[in-house]
Amino acid sequence: MARRRLEDDGRLRSVPRADDPGEKRPRGGTDAGALVRRRHGAAALTAAAVLVAVPCRPLSPLAAQSSAVILATTTSTRDAGLLDSILPDFERASGYTVRVIAVGSGQALAMGKRGDADVVLSHAPEAERVLVDSGYYVRRRIVMHNEFLIVGPAADPAGLRGMSDPVAAMRRISEGHGPFVSRGDQSGTHLREQLLWKRAGFSTPPRNGWRATYLAWRDKLHVVPMVEGDTSLYNVYHVLELNPKNASRINVAGGRALADFLVAPETQRRIGEFGKGRFSQSLFVPDAGKEPSP
Known part of the structure; x- marks a missing residue:
C-alpha cells in the first residue's frame, strides 16, 4: 500500500513503501480560490464587480491511507468555517482523519478524477455531470446550496442596482457600462460566470481587459450587492464518490463514510x-434528499 504526500509543486504523489518497491506513482494537482458571501454564504459574481480569491492554508503531511480521508473541496466551504465546525464530529465517530484540500471546483474534480482525493465536495454541476457520465464518479448527492451575488461599487457605474435578472445585468455590463472583474480560474464561480455570459448571448466572455482577482483590487474597491435572488444564482454543492476502477489507490470506505456523513440528518x-449565531442567518441551506442539480 502506498502512502501519499504533498510535493512542493502542489501535487499529491504516491510514495512506495519499503516492502513494495514496484508500486507506481500517481499524478496530482491543486488550485486556490474563494467566494464573497452574504445571504446563505453568498458568493460574489462581480459586475463592475469582483470575484474573490484567497490563498489556501498550508497542508499538514498526509496520514496513512487506511486512517486518512482526503477531501478535495471548494475554498468557500473551508473559508466560511463550515468544515471546521462539522468535521471533528465525523473524525471522532469514525476514527478517520480528514485531510482537506481546498481548491476551485474544477481542480477538486480533476484531483478526484486522478485518484488524488478520496471524496469531492464541489459546486460545479455541469462539470460534475460530465465526469459522472464518463464513469469517473459513481455517486453524486446534493448536500446544500447558498447564493451567488453580482456586486459592485456603491456608486453603481453599471447601473445594476435593483435589477433582478443576472443575464440582463451581464448584457448591460457588456455594453460598456462598467468593467467586469473575473475569477478566470475554472472554479465553480468562474464556471457560473461563463454560463451567465453564454445565456447573455456570448459564446465567450467579452474581452475588455476585465480579468483580475479580488485580492489585487480589494484595497481600491468597496462593493455592495447589486443583483441577487434569481434561481440562476443558486450555488449548489454536491458530494461525489470516486469510481475505484479508475482510481485504485483511493480510500473507498473512508470516502463513502464521509459522503454519508455530509448528507446525514444531524449533519x-x-x-x-x-x-x-454570528450573522443571524444561516450561511448554507441543507438540501440532502433532493434530486441533484441538473
Whole structure:
C-alpha cells in the first residue's frame, strides 16, 4: 500500500513503501480560490464587480491511507468555517482523519478524477455531470446550496442596482457600462460566470481587459450587492464518490463514510444552523434528499 504526500509543486504523489518497491506513482494537482458571501454564504459574481480569491492554508503531511480521508473541496466551504465546525464530529465517530484540500471546483474534480482525493465536495454541476457520465464518479448527492451575488461599487457605474435578472445585468455590463472583474480560474464561480455570459448571448466572455482577482483590487474597491435572488444564482454543492476502477489507490470506505456523513440528518441540521449565531442567518441551506442539480 502506498502512502501519499504533498510535493512542493502542489501535487499529491504516491510514495512506495519499503516492502513494495514496484508500486507506481500517481499524478496530482491543486488550485486556490474563494467566494464573497452574504445571504446563505453568498458568493460574489462581480459586475463592475469582483470575484474573490484567497490563498489556501498550508497542508499538514498526509496520514496513512487506511486512517486518512482526503477531501478535495471548494475554498468557500473551508473559508466560511463550515468544515471546521462539522468535521471533528465525523473524525471522532469514525476514527478517520480528514485531510482537506481546498481548491476551485474544477481542480477538486480533476484531483478526484486522478485518484488524488478520496471524496469531492464541489459546486460545479455541469462539470460534475460530465465526469459522472464518463464513469469517473459513481455517486453524486446534493448536500446544500447558498447564493451567488453580482456586486459592485456603491456608486453603481453599471447601473445594476435593483435589477433582478443576472443575464440582463451581464448584457448591460457588456455594453460598456462598467468593467467586469473575473475569477478566470475554472472554479465553480468562474464556471457560473461563463454560463451567465453564454445565456447573455456570448459564446465567450467579452474581452475588455476585465480579468483580475479580488485580492489585487480589494484595497481600491468597496462593493455592495447589486443583483441577487434569481434561481440562476443558486450555488449548489454536491458530494461525489470516486469510481475505484479508475482510481485504485483511493480510500473507498473512508470516502463513502464521509459522503454519508455530509448528507446525514444531524449533519444537515448543523449545516442549516451554521452562521446563525454570528450573522443571524444561516450561511448554507441543507438540501440532502433532493434530486441533484441538473
